[in-house]
Amino acid sequence: MGDFLVLFAPVLRQIARYLPHHRSENASKTHPKSSHDKFKTASKFLKTGEIDKNATAKGLPEARERLRIDTLPDVEKRAYYRDMEALRYQRSVIKTGWDEGHTEGFKEGRAEGEKKKAKEVAKRMKEMGLSIKDIVQCTQLTHEEIEKL
Known part of the structure; x- marks a missing residue:
């Protein structure tokens, strides 16, 4: 698992930039999800190749369409x-x-x-x-x- 993180850390950072943000009671309006949540979402993407349908970050509609095209025969x-x-x-x-x-x-x-x-x-x-x-x-x-x- 350690080698995986080292190899894919740059990829995960890029993916995390496009993940949706949420608002907690103790945080500001733009407080991003915790690193753990971002990692979970990014690892889910890497495992399944799917982007969460509830995610609304900028660029995700284009990313979803690109993924759809890439999965075509x-x-x-x-x-x-x-x-x-x-x-x-x-x-x-x-x-x-x-x-x-x-x-x-x-x-x-x-x-x-x-x-x-x-x-x-x-x-x-x-x-x-x-x-x-x-x-x-x-x-x-x-x-x-x-x-x-």
């Missing part, structure tokens, strides 16, 4: 990782499409705004009596677009 584990990779790829494709669509929409909106502003300027220039040739040169609108204003 090899065929199921490979299928799980294939499915996760497929989901990751789908999310990536969707995100890329959204980003490209957003960028394209932004560019289109900006171009429409510039065109609208050019038409407003052309309309004012036309009202001032400037020639259509000068307006075309300044606004880069077509002759037909200026005539419609």
Whole structure:
């Protein structure tokens, strides 16, 4: 048993960090379980490979899921990782499409705004009596677009 503790002391310390805390009447609100309780819980984990369902420490849901995956048969584990990779790829494709669509929409909106502003300027220039040739040169609108204003 002594060799076991020496070999697994670092592992047990890591596990103990994630064990739930309890409150005793004589202790502060964050007083951790005694070392003995932590050791019992950690040794139970090492013996059974299970995390107490009542434990609520940070990171335990992820640890439980990881343990669940690690206990799957090899065929199921490979299928799980294939499915996760497929989901990751789908999310990536969707995100890329959204980003490209957003960028394209932004560019289109900006171009429409510039065109609208050019038409407003052309309309004012036309009202001032400037020639259509000068307006075309300044606004880069077509002759037909200026005539419609």
